[in-house]
Amino acid sequence: MSGNVRLYVEHSLGAGQSVTLSREQAHYLFGVMRKGVGTKVSLFNGQDGEWQAEVVEAGKRVGILTCRVQTRPVQMPPDLWLMFAPIKKARTDFIVEKAAEMGARRIVPVMTEFTNAGRIQRDRLQAHAIEAAEQCGGTFVPHVAEAIKFGALLDHWDVGRGIMFCDEALAGGSSSLPAVLAAPAAILIGPEGGFSPAERKRLGGLEAAQAVSLGPRILRADTAAVAALTLWQQALGDWDAA
Amino acid sequence: MSGNVRLYVEHSLGAGQSVTLSREQAHYLFGVMRKGVGTKVSLFNGQDGEWQAEVVEAGKRVGILTCRVQTRPVQMPPDLWLMFAPIKKARTDFIVEKAAEMGARRIVPVMTEFTNAGRIQRDRLQAHAIEAAEQCGGTFVPHVAEAIKFGALLDHWDVGRGIMFCDEALAGGSSSLPAVLAAPAAILIGPEGGFSPAERKRLGGLEAAQAVSLGPRILRADTAAVAALTLWQQALGDWDAA
Numbered sequence: 001m002s003g004n005v006r007l008y009v010e011h012s013l014g015a016g017q018s019v020t021l022s023r024e025q026a027h028y029l030f031g032v033m034r035k036g037v038g039t040k041v042s043l044f045n046g047q048d049g050e051w052q053a054e055v056v057e058a059g060k061r062v063g064i065l066t067c068r069v070q071t072r073p074v075q076m077p078p079d080l081w082l083m084f085a086p087i088k089k090a091r092t093d094f095i096v097e098k099a100a101e102m103g104a105r106r107i108v109p110v111m112t113e114f115t116n117a118g119r120i121q122r123d124r125l126q127a128h129a130i131e132a133a134e135q136c137g138g139t140f141v142p143h144v145a146e147a148i149k150f151g152a153l154l155d156h157w158d159v160g161r162g163i164m165f166c167d168e169a170l171a172g173g174s175s176s177l178p179a180v181l182a183a184p185a186a187i188l189i190g191p192e193g194g195f196s197p198a199e200r201k202r203l204g205g206l207e208a209a210q211a212v213s214l215g216p217r218i219l220r221a222d223t224a225a226v227a228a229l230t231l232w233q234q235a236l237g238d239w240d241a242a
Numbered sequence: 243m244s245g246n247v248r249l250y251v252e253h254s255l256g257a258g259q260s261v262t263l264s265r266e267q268a269h270y271l272f273g274v275m276r277k278g279v280g281t282k283v284s285l286f287n288g289q290d291g292e293w294q295a296e297v298v299e300a301g302k303r304v305g306i307l308t309c310r311v312q313t314r315p316v317q318m319p320p321d322l323w324l325m326f327a328p329i330k331k332a333r334t335d336f337i338v339e340k341a342a343e344m345g346a347r348r349i350v351p352v353m354t355e356f357t358n359a360g361r362i363q364r365d366r367l368q369a370h371a372i373e374a375a376e377q378c379g380g381t382f383v384p385h386v387a388e389a390i391k392f393g394a395l396l397d398h399w400d401v402g403r404g405i406m407f408c409d410e411a412l413a414g415g416s417s418s419l420p421a422v423l424a425a426p427a428a429i430l431i432g433p434e435g436g437f438s439p440a441e442r443k444r445l446g447g448l449e450a451a452q453a454v455s456l457g458p459r460i461l462r463a464d465t466a467a468v469a470a471l472t473l474w475q476q477a478l479g480d481w482d483a484a
Contacts (some may be wrong), residue, residue, distance in 0.1 A: 018263050075458065088336060094336075101465050103457070137460045175481045215345070215481040216317065218379045230472040239417045239457040 005033060006042040006050075008130045013048040013067050019054075021063035030058045038076055041065060044133070046141045049073040049241050074139045077103035079184040081161075083110050084225055085191035085216065086117035086147070091222045092172070095189075096125045100132035100142055102229040108186075109147040114193035120147040146183060154206065163188050163209040166193060166228050172187045173213035177235045181210055185236070187228045247275060248284040248292075250372045250383060255309050260298075262466040263305035272300045283307060286375070288383045291315040316381045319345035320479045321426040323403075325352050326467055327433035328359035328389070333464045337369045337431075340464070342374035342384055344471040346478065350428075351389040355434035362389040392441055396448065405430050405451040408470050409437060416453035419477040423452055427478070429470045431463055 007029075011019045021029065029035050038054045043065065050072040052067040082104040086092045092109075099107050107129065110121045126144040134140045157163075162181040164233075165188045195203070203209045214227050233239045249271075263271065268458075271277050281297045285307065292314040299306040309355045321409045324346040341349050349371065351362045368386040399405075404423040407430045430451075436457045437445070445451045456469050475481045 098465055098468075101459060101461050102469070103459055113450040136462060175476050213481065214480075215475055217343060217345055219343050220378065223340055223468060226340075226468040227344070228470040231476060233457055234417050234473060237457075239455065 004040065004042055005029065006044065006137070009043050009045050011045060012044055012049045013053075013070075014056070015041055015067060015069070017051075017067040018069065019043060019053060019065045021065065023061045023180070026059065027057070027061035029063060031060065040068075042071065043067065044139045047074055048131075050139050055193070062159055068137045072139055075140070076140055077105050078233075079230060080104050080229075080237065081106040081108055081186035082142075082225060082229065083153070083186050084106040084189040084221060085110055085112045085115040086120055087221050088117070089209045091220070092117065092120075093125070093128050093207070094222045095225045096128045096144065097132040098226050099229065100129040100138065101136050102226065103140075103233060104142050104187075105140075105228065106145060107142050108145045108153070110150055110153055112150045112191050112199055112206075113145055113196035114194070119233070122146055147205060151202075154202060157206070158184075159208050159209065160184065161186055161208060163206065164228060164232060165203050165209050165211050166190070166214050166224055167200065167211055168214075168218050168224075173211065173212050175213045175231060176214065177212060177231060178210055180208070181212075181232070182236045185232065187225070187232060189224050192221060226234060246282065246284055247271065248286065248376045248379070249279070249423065250376055251285050251287050253287060255285055255287055255293045255295075255312075255339060257309060257311070259293075259309040261285060261295060261307045261309065265303045268301065268303050268305035270307060271297070272301065274413055282310075283311065284313065286316075286381045286425070288375075288381070289316055292381050300444065313369065314381055318382055319347050319384070320475075322346050322471075322474060323348040323428035324384075324467060324471065325350040325351055325395070325405075325428050326431040326463060327352055327354045327357040328362055329434060329463050331356065333462070334359065334362075335367070335370050336464045337467045338370045338386065339374040339469050341471065342371040343378050344468065345382075345475060346384050346429075346471065348387060349384050350387045350395070352392055352395055352430070352443055353389055354392045354433050355438035357433045358435070360430075364388055385466070393444075396444060399448070400426075402426060403428055403449050403450060405445070405448065406470060406474060407451045407453050408444050408456050408466050409442065409453055410456075410460050410466075415453065417455045417457060417473060419454060419473060422450070423454075423474070423480045427474065429467070429474060431466050431470060434463060 057064040295307040
């Protein structure tokens with residue numbers, strides 16, 4: 001992790017660009033971190049890479065920075081979505097954090113038949129994705145989509161996007177990824193109770209969907225998410241592309 | 243996850259074997275779960291597989307069960323250790339939980355130069371590993387070793403055991419696993435500040451140690467642990483062996 005302060009902003013970034021912080025960011029930087037005018041901060045917005053910026057105005061609730069130099073270009077992850085059935089709050093937060101770290105481009109909460117979770121607060125999850133990118137040196141932040149029902153998701157599925165479908169009923173099957181799962185692709189992680197027979201049948205009938213085993217042990221959904229992202233990134237993503 | 247109650251016990255298990263629960267387990271089963279005589283419970287001890295047992299005596303602080311039939315043989319993970327530099331408490335707990343789920347045989351907290359963590363409570367971590375196995379249907383529980391200093395660990399290293407050494411300084415290198423990392427092997431995950439130059443040099447001079455990249459993004463230590471376990475289990479472990 002980088003030691004200096006990194007902040008996600010929604011402004012565009014470029015040489016000489018002036019950027020206003022949110023009230024919360026100003027409070028964090030000047031109140032909590034005790035920084036002031038002249039402090040160097042890394043900014044990113046998910047599109048323009050990482051910029052070194054300098055604080056030119058510091059107040060209790062206001063902060064203005066000027067972009068100096070680009071320190072890194074944006075590093076776009078491959079066109080991979082992580083779709084998952086929400087679980088307990090802490091583990092759902094964890095899945096979002098891990099998807100941001102591991103390089104997913106979009107995060108989609110999916111309500112399946114056996115999903116047992118309260119209302120999904122999209123904004124909270126989006127904030128988690130931003131925080132993960134801030135802390136892990138990311139220059140991209142995956143978009144968290146609104147929660148969608150399993151049936152509605154598949155009704156409008158783009159058949160050009162493969163679905164890597166991780167089902168604990170497949171323990172012991174193959175964990176190799178077929179070429180049909182190359183980007184654009186989506187990983188689908190089921191709920192703790194697994195997919196329902198009807199859901200499994202529906203996935204089985206979808207040409208774009210390929211079942212992939214995550215080994216002989218039963219994994220919690222949050223573990224399965226990281227394991228599936230690892231398999232995909234290593235076999236078909238950008239892990240060996242540098 | 244399985245729906246029925248699964249408990250780890252230290253007794254040996256076999257047909258007709260009588261097993262006494264701990265006070266905590268009796269409280270959980272009869273007080274919290276409101277079970278009583280006649281209830282079927284799954285027991286495992288890490289060695290004798292999983293047994294269906296029946297409650298024959300139920301009290302507030304005492305419980306006796308009789309083993310009926312073996313429901314699964316023990317599933318030993320490959321001879322893989324997970325060695326990691328402890329981090330914040332919640333994330334250290336998480337690493338232990340994930341190592342148990344993903345099939346590590348031994349978990350070793352390693353104090354490196356840049357490790358910034360308080361005292362390691364081995365018993366607490368061991369309890370986490372047991373809980374993960376109970377909840378995820380495991381029949382094996384990895385042993386959590388006492389924390390050891392990096393130097394002492396390597397001073398006595400068995401050169402026959404390969405070290406898969408995950409270093410964020412290697413981002414962009416190869417994530418393929420050389421054959422020298424086949425079991426017996428150990429994964430080594432560094433602390434948030436990375437390994438020190440001296441530690442890196444020491445690892446570089448060790449024939450058994452092989453650096454493996456976990457992709458172009460910086461990962462938190464807990465994410466790196468799951469990603470490394472995934473790579474190893476899929477390439478050299480038991481994921482396709484069933």
